[in-house]
Every structure is written in C-alpha cells, then in structure tokens.
Amino acid sequence: MDSCQSDSSVPSPEEAAIAVEQARVSVMYDRLDTLRAQTEQRLTDAHLQERSGYAAIVERETRSYEHARRRAQLSSVEEGLCFGRIDISYGPDDTEARYVGRIGLRDSEHDTILVDWRAPAARPFYAATPSDPEGITRRRHLRVRSRRVLGLDDEVFDADGLSEGDRRQLVGEAALLASLHRGRTGRMADIVATIQAEQDRVIRAQLAGVLVVQGGPGTGKTVAALHRAAYLLYTHRRVLERRGVLVVGPNPAFLRYVGNVLPSLGETDVVMRTVGELFPGVEAAAHDRHATAVLKGSPRMIDFVGAAVRDRQRSPLRAFGEADLRVETDAGTLVVPADVCAHVLETTRNLKLPHNTARKYLVNTLLTELARAESELLSRPATEEDLPHVGARLWHEVPVQQALDALWPDLTPQRVLRDLYADPEALALVGAEAGVAEAESMARRPEAPWTVEDVPLLDEVAELLGQDDSLLRARQRQLDTEREEEVRYAQGVLDFTGLTEDPAEGLDAVTLAARHRDSGPNLTTADRAGADRTWSYGHVIVDEAQELSPMAWRTVMRRVPTRSLTVVGDVAQTGSAAGTDSWQGSLERYAPGKVHVEHLRVNYRTPAPIMAVAADVLREAAPDQQIPESVREEGDPPRAVRLTGLDGLPALVAEERAAVGEGRIAVVTSDTSRAETAAALPEAGRPGTGSDDELGNTVVVLTATESKGLEFDSVIVVRPEELLAQPRGANDLYVALTRATKRLTVAHEADLPDLLKRLAG
Numbered sequence: 001m002d003s004c005q006s007d008s009s010v011p012s013p014e015e016a017a018i019a020v021e022q023a024r025v026s027v028m029y030d031r032l033d034t035l036r037a038q039t040e041q042r043l044t045d046a047h048l049q050e051r052s053g054y055a056a057i058v059e060r061e062t063r064s065y066e067h068a069r070r071r072a073q074l075s076s077v078e079e080g081l082c083f084g085r086i087d088i089s090y091g092p093d094d095t096e097a098r099y100v101g102r103i104g105l106r107d108s109e110h111d112t113i114l115v116d117w118r119a120p121a122a123r124p125f126y127a128a129t130p131s132d133p134e135g136i137t138r139r140r141h142l143r144v145r146s147r148r149v150l151g152l153d154d155e156v157f158d159a160d161g162l163s164e165g166d167r168r169q170l171v172g173e174a175a176l177l178a179s180l181h182r183g184r185t186g187r188m189a190d191i192v193a194t195i196q197a198e199q200d201r202v203i204r205a206q207l208a209g210v211l212v213v214q215g216g217p218g219t220g221k222t223v224a225a226l227h228r229a230a231y232l233l234y235t236h237r238r239v240l241e242r243r244g245v246l247v248v249g250p251n252p253a254f255l256r257y258v259g260n261v262l263p264s265l266g267e268t269d270v271v272m273r274t275v276g277e278l279f280p281g282v283e284a285a286a287h288d289r290h291a292t293a294v295l296k297g298s299p300r301m302i303d304f305v306g307a308a309v310r311d312r313q314r315s316p317l318r319a320f321g322e323a324d325l326r327v328e329t330d331a332g333t334l335v336v337p338a339d340v341c342a343h344v345l346e347t348t349r350n351l352k353l354p355h356n357t358a359r360k361y362l363v364n365t366l367l368t369e370l371a372r373a374e375s376e377l378l379s380r381p382a383t384e385e386d387l388p389h390v391g392a393r394l395w396h397e398v399p400v401q402q403a404l405d406a407l408w409p410d411l412t413p414q415r416v417l418r419d420l421y422a423d424p425e426a427l428a429l430v431g432a433e434a435g436v437a438e439a440e441s442m443a444r445r446p447e448a449p450w451t452v453e454d455v456p457l458l459d460e461v462a463e464l465l466g467q468d469d470s471l472l473r474a475r476q477r478q479l480d481t482e483r484e485e486e487v488r489y490a491q492g493v494l495d496f497t498g499l500t501e502d503p504a505e506g507l508d509a510v511t512l513a514a515r516h517r518d519s520g521p522n523l524t525t526a527d528r529a530g531a532d533r534t535w536s537y538g539h540v541i542v543d544e545a546q547e548l549s550p551m552a553w554r555t556v557m558r559r560v561p562t563r564s565l566t567v568v569g570d571v572a573q574t575g576s577a578a579g580t581d582s583w584q585g586s587l588e589r590y591a592p593g594k595v596h597v598e599h600l601r602v603n604y605r606t607p608a609p610i611m612a613v614a615a616d617v618l619r620e621a622a623p624d625q626q627i628p629e630s631v632r633e634e635g636d637p638p639r640a641v642r643l644t645g646l647d648g649l650p651a652l653v654a655e656e657r658a659a660v661g662e663g664r665i666a667v668v669t670s671d672t673s674r675a676e677t678a679a680a681l682p683e684a685g686r687p688g689t690g691s692d693d694e695l696g697n698t699v700v701v702l703t704a705t706e707s708k709g710l711e712f713d714s715v716i717v718v719r720p721e722e723l724l725a726q727p728r729g730a731n732d733l734y735v736a737l738t739r740a741t742k743r744l745t746v747a748h749e750a751d752l753p754d755l756l757k758r759l760a761g
C-alpha cells in the first residue's frame with residue numbers, strides 16, 4: 001500500500017523511493033503485529049496453564065510477568081518504529097541497507113529486519129559525520145506517521161566533495177530542524193530519531209567511572225542523559241536490572257516533565273527522585289533561606305552532625321543536673337555513682353559503634369550496675385551471674401527506661417534533627433563543639449516541614465546511628481502488610497486457576513505467596529530500591545547536578561559505591577546557594593582519576609537572536625563559560641516591554657497567545673514577585689500545586705529556580721532587575737532567558753538593566 005504516490009503515472013524519484021521504503025516499513029509493522037499477537041497468546045496460555053504444583057505456578061507467574069513486560073515494550077514502539085536507514089558499502093556492488101528503529105526485529109527466518117537504536121550495529125547512524133563516515137555511504141531519515149512513510153531526508157557521504165563548512169554540518173539537519181520546530185507540549189519527547197553525533201558519544205560512553213556532561217542551556221544534556229539510561233539498561237541489562245538505575249532531578253515538576261521519555265523508549269525500571277526524596281519516608285520540596293541553605297550544604301555539617309549525635313550521649317549531670325545516676329524503682333532509689341557512669345559512657349563511646357548499636361551495650365551495662373545497687377539496697381547479695389537477670393527485670397520499670405533513655409536514647413535521624421532545631425541551647429552547644437558559630441540560625445519550630453537541605457543531613461545522621469530499630473520495625477510492619485497483600489494475591493491465583501488448597505500437599509495461599517516472593521516477579525527492582533535507604537544502585541544519573549551541595553553529593557555517592565555515574569549540568573546555571581562551580585572540585589575526591597568531562601556545545605532549544613541576549617548575561621554570570629551555538633539562526637526578535645505595574649501582564653500574555661497559537665507560555669519571576677505575578681494571572685498554572693498536569697497548562701508562572709530544565713514556546717521574564725538582585729542573580733536571569741524555544745519578552749518596570757541593553761535598540 002502506498003498512499004504517497006501522486007496521480008501522475010510516472011512517480012518522481014522521491015515518490016519511488018518512498019514506495020520502496022513503505023514496502024519495507026510495512027513488513028516491519030506486520031512483524032510487530034505478529035509478535036504482539038504471539039505475546040498476547042503466550043500470556044493467555046500462561047494464565048491458563050493447568051499444571052499444578054508450586055514450581056509450575058511460580059514458573060507461570062514469572063512467565064506471565066515476562067510476557068506482560070514484552071507486551072508493554074511492543075506497544076510503546078508503535079509510533080516511529082523505524083526512523084532510519086544506513087547504507088553500508090563492503091565493496092563495489094556490495095551494499096547493505098540496514099534499518100534502525102526503537103527495537104530490534106527479526107523475521108520468521110530469523111533474519112534481522114530492524115536494528116535496535118542502542119545496538120552497536122546502529123552506531124554509524126548517529127556517529128557518522130562527513131569527515132568520518134564510519135563506512136556508510138548514505139544515511140536516510142524516514143518520516144513515518146501512523147505507519148505511513150511521509151518523507152525522506154538523505155545525506156550522502158562523499159567526503160571528498162565537501163567544503164569545511166559542510167563538514168561541520170549537523171547530522172540529519174532537515175530531520176532535526178523539523179523536530180525542533182514542533183510546538184512544546186509540557187512533556188519532554190524522546191529524540192531517538194535525531195540524536196546528534198556529540199550526544200551519541202555521551203549516550204554510548206562506558207558504564208564505569210564518573211562521566212560529566214557539561215553544556216550550556218538547551219544542548220540536550222537532559223535528553224541525552226535519559227537516552228543514556230535506556231542505552232545502559234539495554235547494554236548491561238543483567239547488572240542494571242538487579243541493581244537498578246537512579247535518576248536524580250532538581251524538582252518534582254521537572255521529573256514529571258521528563259517522566260515520559262524512558263517509558264517511550266520501553267524502559268520503566270528506573271527510580272526517579274529529587275534530592276528532597278532520597279531519604280525514604282521524607283518528601284521535602286521547600287528550600288531553606290539562602291544563608292541557611294549554604295550552611296546546611298557545607299562540609300562543616302559533617303562535624304556538626306557528629307557533635308549533634310554525641311550530644312545525645314549524656315552524663316547524669318548533663319541529663320538530670322546530678323553527678324550520680326538516681327532512679328526511683330519499686331525497691332527504692334537506686335544509685336550508680338558518677339565515676340562508674342563516666343566509665344561506662346567512655347567505654348561505650350570507645351567501642352566506635354553506631355549510636356543505636358552501642359546503646360545496647362550501654363543499657364546492658366547500666367542495668368547490671370542498677371541491679372548491683374538494688375541488691376545492696378535490699379541487702380540481698382547477688383552473684384555476677386544473677387545480675388543480668390535482675391537487670392532484665394528492672395528494664396520493665398518505666399523510670400529505669402526513662403533514665404537510660406535520657407542518657408543514651410534510641411534515636412531516629414528525624415528525632416535528632418527535629419529536637420536539635422527546636423532547642424536553641426542545644427544548637428549553640430553543638431555549634432560550639434563543631435566550630436559552627438552560626439548554628440543557631442538553624443533554629444525552627446518542631447512541626448516545621450523538612451526542607452530539601454535537611455535530607456542530606458538526615459542521611460548523614462542515619463549513617464551515625466546505624467541500623468535503626470524503629471525504622472526496622474516500620475519496615476517490618478510494611479513487610480507484614482505486603483505479605484498480607486501477597487497472600488490475598490496468591491489466593492486469587494488459586495481461585496483463578498481452579499486449584500484448591502491442599503494442606504496435605506502444603507498447597508495453600510501463604511506458602512504460594514512465599515514462593516512467589518522468592519522468585520520476586522511482582523516487586524520490581526525499582527520498587528525495592530526506592531524504599532531502601534542503603535540500596536546500592538548499578539548506575540546513578542544526576543541532572544542539573546550543578547545545584548547539588550557538598551552534603552547532597554555525599555548522599556548521592558552513598559547510593560553508588562561503585563562510582564558509576566553520569567553527572568549532567570551547567571556550572572553557568574548554578575542558582576542554588578551551596579551549588580557547584582567546578583566539577584573536578586566536587587567529584588574528584590569521590591572517584592580520583594575517574595572523572596571524565598564531555599562538552600556539549602550546540603544549543604537545540606534557543607534561536608540565535610534570543611541566545612545573543614542570554615550571552616550578554618552569561619558573560620557576567622560565568623565569564624569562563626563557552627556560549628553554546630544555536631542550531632536555529634532564525635527566530636522572532638526578542639523584545640523588552642515597559643510595564644507600569646503587573647496589571648499589564650494579562651495583555652502581554654494575550655499577545656503571546658496570539659503569536660504562539662497552541663504553544664505554551666511561561667511567565668518567569670523573581671522569588672519575591674511570584675505571588676503577585678500569579679495573582680495578576682489567576683488562570684495560569686503553578687508548579688507545586690499538586691496537580692499532575694500543572695505544566696500542561698497553556699500559561700504557567702514560575703520562579704527562575706522552578707523553570708530549570710524546562711522549556712516553553714514563549715517566555716515572559718518579569719522584573720529582570722529583581723532577578724538580578726537575587727543571590728545568584730545573573731545565573732537566574734540566564735536560566736530564565738534560555739527557556740524560550742520561539743519568543744522572548746522582558747517585562748520591566750525599572751530601567752532596563754545594562755546587561756539587557758541589547759533589547760533597547
């Protein structure tokens with residue numbers, strides 16, 4: 001079937017080529033349909049399998065899971081199944097046409113008809129350049145919609161005939177530009193059909209070591225990092241399927257924005273988190289004020305946190321204001337003398353065990369001393385062997401527990417920090433001990449929510465506390481609930497298959513659930529990894545990594561002891577108070593000699609006229625940084641508009657709506673003007689409102705920080721003078737200006753800042 005042929009009886013060369021490709025593509029879709037039908041059938045067969053016995057049931061469940069996975073993968077590749085072809089020359093008259101697509105396909109004879117984009121055989125499709133064609137004579141991009149081949153873009157690699165300018169030409173320029181001109185939807189799309197050579201190097205880099213991808217705004221760092229995750233999962237599936245991949249992003253709105261890309265590439269087993277979500281059980285989204293954020297992110301917090309935990313290990317004098325330990329019990333007042341208490345405390349500390357583990361030693365030793373005191377008080381001599389039993393009995397008396405808890409309590413990370421923040425005296429004491437004079441600035445109410453900056457501190461405390469019983473207990477409760485669920489599920493399996501419980505054979509729902517759990521098909525690696533603070537991931541990708549503080553890096557590194565990371569960011573966009581301005585400075589200590597930096601230099605987002613405005617700001621924000629070169633030379637001229645108040649914003653937004661049609665508009669403000677701007681535009685969406693589709697709104701109001709990593713057809717930057725007055729003002733303004741894919745308006749009330757004078761002309 002070829003709908004693209006014209007009515008004329010002689011097709012043009014392009015029409016003829018399209019007809020040839022249509023025939024090939026149709027074969028691929030036919031094969032896809034066959035595979036889908038087969039998978040569906042296997043899934044049904046697995047469900048109906050009649051063999052009984054544990055092994056058969058477990059096998060069936062495992063197979064069902066695998067078939068369901070395959071079904072999901074086959075259905076995610078419908079659009080754009082095949083998007084490219086390379087012609088490889090092995091000699092005169094010996095050419096192979098190799099097709100590249102979202103997955104690999106073989107025909108019924110087992111011959112390859114489509115190569116997975118991640119396979120080594122597909123590499124030349126992305127990596128070939130006119131100066132290094134990698135053995136291919138032609139690269140062809142196929143434009144396919146709804147199974148129809150609509151058009152072709154060819155690049156012929158005839159290196160001899162090319163000028164230097166042509167050599168620098170981008171890979172598949174026509175296909176790339178077509179994809180860049182598309183309007184924005186509020187969700188990032190995959191770029192599998194138009195990955196560029198410099199991005200391909202990043203995507204296919206080796207798994208080991210720390211790969212830093214440094215690049216200006218819009219150079220495709222994020223999208224390349226996500227494709228790298230898909231590539232690594234494909235290439236190193238056995239390692240990564242077991243250990244999982246973690247992607248750390250700057251904020252929840254960003255994670256939702258990019259959340260489509262991996263599923264569209266057929267990958268769902270990736271854990272996505274912000275730094276504020278890295279500590280299971282805590283979901284922090286708010287940030288501390290600038291100075292507090294700097295303090296909490298600084299390595300000085302390592303000593304501070306250590307001092308905070310030591311502060312909970314107290315002498316009777318510190319805990320009760322008395323040198324001896326005195327406890328009122330049923331038998332009378334028991335006394336452990338000050339020197340004995342001091343000795344026990346010192347010995348416990350010298351064990352150098354985590355706090356909650358060491359507590360067990362301290363409690364047992366002091367219970368023995370209290371037992372000795374009781375036997376003396378009652379004049380009832382007890383042997384050394386008796387004392388532990390007496391101590392165990394004393395532990396059941398509430399005043400005993402309270403007294404020992406006051407000396408060396410069982411702690412959770414949350415409790416350590418919450419108590420400390422709520423107690424200015426303790427803050428001052430701990431600060432003095434750790435040399436942090438400004439510690440009191442961290443004071444706050446106990447009910448205040450956790451901030452993103454607290455999360456690395458919680459993680460640090462957790463390390464010092466060791467295995468925490470209360471968390472274990474919570475986990476145990478969770479496991480119990482899961483187990484109940486599994487039993488219910490297993491019961492369902494039994495009911496569904498018509499197998500009845502047979503206690504004689506041991507076939508019951510509980511045992512089946514246990515078997516099922518051991519084979520583990522229903523709990524994915526991502527599920528398990530995400531819930532476990534001490535999980536070691538196979539690979540970690542950190543996006544907008546310039547925002548991470550030294551303390552946040554420690555938290556991330558704990559999750560990847562092998563130091564297999566992809567770190568993506570732009571030191572010129574650092575807005576966070578404690579963020580990075582040198583990759584080597586932040587990372588070298590964790591992986592000496594293993595940090596490798598790749599640069600992305602081409603901007604795929606911002607047209608040249610807008611980038612020129614941003615470049616003036618970049619020279620101020622980060623004079624050493626290279627200005628990315630825009631792929632798109634043309635674009636609407638950016639403009640400055642003077643407002644007399646924010647009530648002028650709705651009219652500006654209306655103009656932009658008219659200009660971008662279905663496209664999306666962001667109004668970017670300073671932190672101080674955010675509320676006022678949102679009030680002036682009540683119809684606009686705002687992140688953090690909890691709605692999943694907040695970025696799907698046509699118009700959104702964002703601060704520069706919230707806009708990180710996102711992009712919009714039109715951007716209105718409000719009150720640039722206020723953005724510049726923020727602590728990393730020039731960086732914030734740079735971020736705001738570079739969000740635009742088509743149009744930029746700067747709405748100012750004060751005089752236009754000098755940095756933006758280009759807009760005045």
Ligand SMILES: Nc1ncnc2c1ncn2[C@@H]1O[C@H](COP(=O)(O)OP(=O)(O)OP(=O)(O)O)[C@@H](O)[C@H]1O
Nearest residue numbers: 191194195196217218219220221222223604605709
């Ligand atoms: N090879 C490509 N083909 C098509 N589109 C691309 C390509 N590379 C990048 N893009 C598009 O360019 C835009 C910018 O990419 P991305 O957001 O990954 O850049 P970034 O470097 O992370 O930017 P920022 O630093 O501002 O967060 C996205 O819309 C992305 O889809």
